[in-house]
Amino acid sequence: MQIYNDYKDHADFLTIYIREAHPTDEWRMKSNEKEKDNVCYAQPKTLEQRIAIANDFTQRFKFPLPFGIDEMSNAANDAYAAWPERLYVVDENGRISYKGGNGPFKYDPKEVRAWLAKRYGEVKHAEKAPEKKS
Amino acid sequence: MAGGPKDAIEMVRFALPHMHLGTLKVGDSAPDARLVALDGATRFQIRERAQGRPLVLVFGSFT
Numbered sequence: 001m002q003i004y005n006d007y008k009d010h011a012d013f014l015t016i017y018i019r020e021a022h023p024t025d026e027w028r029m030k031s032n033e034k035e036k037d038n039v040c041y042a043q044p045k046t047l048e049q050r051i052a053i054a055n056d057f058t059q060r061f062k063f064p065l066p067f068g069i070d071e072m073s074n075a076a077n078d079a080y081a082a083w084p085e086r087l088y089v090v091d092e093n094g095r096i097s098y099k100g101g102n103g104p105f106k107y108d109p110k111e112v113r114a115w116l117a118k119r120y121g122e123v124k125h126a127e128k129a130p131e132k133k134s
Numbered sequence: 135m136a137g138g139p140k141d142a143i144e145m146v147r148f149a150l151p152h153m154h155l156g157t158l159k160v161g162d163s164a165p166d167a168r169l170v171a172l173d174g175a176t177r178f179q180i181r182e183r184a185q186g187r188p189l190v191l192v193f194g195s196f197t
Contacts (some may be wrong), residue, residue: 003190011188014180016169022197027145041197051174057196058172065192066183068169076180079165081156082193090164090189094181097188099160102153112190119188 003109004065006123007116011089015065017054018077019043021084021103047072087112164189 004013022028023043044050047069054069070076077083085103088096089112098115100107117123158165166181183189 007190011190012183012185013190013192014183015192015194016180018193018195020195020197027141047170048174051170051172053196055172067172068178068180068183069172071168071170076167076169077193079167080158080191080193081154083153085194087193088158088164088191090184090191092184092186092188094164094184096158096160096162096164099156099158102155103194116188116190 001064002125003113003116006113007120010120011116013065015063015067016076016080016082017050017057017067017069018082019050019070019074020053044072089115 020026020041020043024040025042041053042049044053050069050072054067057063058067068076080086080088081102083102085107087098087100087107087109089098091097098112100111164181164184166179168177168179170177180191
């Protein structure tokens with residue numbers, strides 16, 4: 001989200017919500033139950049279910065990025081080989097300018113930041129002062 | 135990610151069929167697809183969001 005805040009005056013962003021990566025009825029992750037505050041959903045079987053989960057996500061995190069949901073045909077997911085997570089940059093001419101690796105291990109937002117920084121300059125943030133220990 | 139035999143089996147069964155390198159390459163024309171907005175009613179195309187500026191696409195899910 002910091003990348004969005006830093007570069008939203010220069011580039012457009014679109015989050016595309018696709019089929020679930022670790023639903024409870026497929027490859028379930030125990031960490032979703034404990035560490036991620038009960039993120040437990042079955043794989044949506046209808047568009048309405050997918051929309052409901054997407055809304056839960058955006059409301060829970062007050063997610064600011066523009067958002068679109070892949071239809072149940074999974075057309076966007078298939079066209080971009082996106083599952084489970086992936087980043088792309090499409091240039092002004094409608095061409096792929098950056099294609100990220102598949103998540104989780106090859107998903108790297110720093111690469112998108114580097115692309116944007118090369119075009120629009122680096123955005124630096126003041127380092128937070130370390131907390132004083134009492 | 136995979137912590138034991140159960141995880142490995144579920145990864146093979148549920149994850150591998152959906153994990154693809156894809157055929158898109160840098161320089162290719164970006165595919166278009168129809169999406170649904172959070173209101174559940176509005177439909178729009180990916181390419182509609184390209185407003186003459188670079189468009190960053192972030193694909194993912196909640197779980």
